[in-house]
Amino acid sequence: MSRKLSPESETGAVLREQLAYYRERAAEYDQWWLRQGRYDRGPEQKAQWFTEASEVRAALVAFRPGGRVLELACGTGIWTEQLLPFADELTAIDGSREMLAINAGRLRSPSVRYIEADLFRWRPAAEGRFDTIFFGFWLSHVPPERFAAFWNLVASCLAPRGRIFFVDSRYQETSTAVNHVLPERSATVLQRRLNDGREYRLYKIFYDRDELTQRLADLGWSFEITETRNYFLYGAGCRISHETGNG
Amino acid sequence: MSRKLSPESETGAVLREQLAYYRERAAEYDQWWLRQGRYDRGPEQKAQWFTEASEVRAALVAFRPGGRVLELACGTGIWTEQLLPFADELTAIDGSREMLAINAGRLRSPSVRYIEADLFRWRPAAEGRFDTIFFGFWLSHVPPERFAAFWNLVASCLAPRGRIFFVDSRYQETSTAVNHVLPERSATVLQRRLNDGREYRLYKIFYDRDELTQRLADLGWSFEITETRNYFLYGAGCRISHETGNG
Numbered sequence: 001m002s003r004k005l006s007p008e009s010e011t012g013a014v015l016r017e018q019l020a021y022y023r024e025r026a027a028e029y030d031q032w033w034l035r036q037g038r039y040d041r042g043p044e045q046k047a048q049w050f051t052e053a054s055e056v057r058a059a060l061v062a063f064r065p066g067g068r069v070l071e072l073a074c075g076t077g078i079w080t081e082q083l084l085p086f087a088d089e090l091t092a093i094d095g096s097r098e099m100l101a102i103n104a105g106r107l108r109s110p111s112v113r114y115i116e117a118d119l120f121r122w123r124p125a126a127e128g129r130f131d132t133i134f135f136g137f138w139l140s141h142v143p144p145e146r147f148a149a150f151w152n153l154v155a156s157c158l159a160p161r162g163r164i165f166f167v168d169s170r171y172q173e174t175s176t177a178v179n180h181v182l183p184e185r186s187a188t189v190l191q192r193r194l195n196d197g198r199e200y201r202l203y204k205i206f207y208d209r210d211e212l213t214q215r216l217a218d219l220g221w222s223f224e225i226t227e228t229r230n231y232f233l234y235g236a237g238c239r240i241s242h243e244t245g246n247g
Numbered sequence: 248m249s250r251k252l253s254p255e256s257e258t259g260a261v262l263r264e265q266l267a268y269y270r271e272r273a274a275e276y277d278q279w280w281l282r283q284g285r286y287d288r289g290p291e292q293k294a295q296w297f298t299e300a301s302e303v304r305a306a307l308v309a310f311r312p313g314g315r316v317l318e319l320a321c322g323t324g325i326w327t328e329q330l331l332p333f334a335d336e337l338t339a340i341d342g343s344r345e346m347l348a349i350n351a352g353r354l355r356s357p358s359v360r361y362i363e364a365d366l367f368r369w370r371p372a373a374e375g376r377f378d379t380i381f382f383g384f385w386l387s388h389v390p391p392e393r394f395a396a397f398w399n400l401v402a403s404c405l406a407p408r409g410r411i412f413f414v415d416s417r418y419q420e421t422s423t424a425v426n427h428v429l430p431e432r433s434a435t436v437l438q439r440r441l442n443d444g445r446e447y448r449l450y451k452i453f454y455d456r457d458e459l460t461q462r463l464a465d466l467g468w469s470f471e472i473t474e475t476r477n478y479f480l481y482g483a484g485c486r487i488s489h490e491t492g493n494g
Contacts, residue, residue, distance in 0.1 A: 027355070035332045036356070046332050047308055054305040061297040066290060085282045085293050106353055108274070109283070 011143050014189055014201050019095045021200035026098035028195050029076050038177035045174050052228035056167050063165050063236045067131030072119055073138035077103035083134055093117050129159035140168045143203045144188055151219050167234040171206035175231055258390050261436055261448050266342045268447035273345035275442050276323050285424035292421050299475035303414050310412050310483045314378030319366055320385035324350035330381055340364050376406035387415045390450045391435055398466050414481040418453035422478055
């Protein structure tokens, strides 16, 4: 007799699969960012992708990360490297030790502090509060039912007058691998494959800029969210209400 | 009795010191690019540096490297990583095996071919010719007396209708480490230190955009050279005369 999982158990099951996927994918993750292999959609697409990536990097520089910086879901270090020059202290967290190892190998910087932790369980303790919190291509992997709790976690890590910068994916067919099916925009769980064909379920939410701005405002945040032409959406913001709801 | 070196032996002596410096500096090289340690001139300077770096990256994307790509003096891979997505094949050469090891560790890409070779001795043989040749922060380290020979080498590596992109340093005091003295602009040999204080002589020529454009035109090249506000100068060009002089 098969039993239907409760919604919360189902969320947990997908999140475990999501983390397993990123652990296995660590070594091939940068192929996505660098448009290699299955992510290669030809020179026109690459040029557009990297033009937009430069826009996001320039926006991050203009935002001026600074002070004690926290990066959530730091991955292979694509963004950790951008943050490093501006941070007085840099703490980088990821659920995958494989990602952390690649990140550390890439940056070779003794001044980055790495923490291996599942972001759906981690709570800041001894780490203190941070002046800048950054997450790249992470918000889209937070289940809708954990959205408010995630932002409460962010609030609980943020120093007074602290600021947030995030970047994430727009809904764009040519962003993903050629053998990935991009589901309806409203879908929240999709299938992803490793290079070897193994399949995993994960959360991937494509946010609409205006709707996301409003949802964040409802939770007490002020965000300016910008879309690049095809691929990315990035936001810079801060807390406007200092009450933290119950996660 | 001390003997004065002939000019050519003197060039060779400085070039040996230059290569020794970069081999020793490999592990600390990225501190320069990321404005860490001795290169940290404060947040304003960093923001300006990275804004200009984004401009150069965007210009490289707009230039569209492609086909068989050759990177001379690839170093730790700051630019190799930018070239990789656009290259059908990517060959990266450096005189320092320490740099090559860091580069390979950073890119973790089986599709990059690395060659350890002194660029003042290397001649392309089995490598064939390249559609795109790139060099970042290398031209400034070519001795003036080897300038024409260097460009002959570039010509000899270039496929018909091949194109070149380079980026280099403008003469700017805040670009170098706080304990480096920036000599007169017209100087060609200067002293550089490692983090541990050891000193080396090396060539560092700061080119004027118009003068460099003209000198390259005299050698049969057409270059469009652009300066960013403070720090960088980059050029995109091709061969206009197909005669190669004698190095």
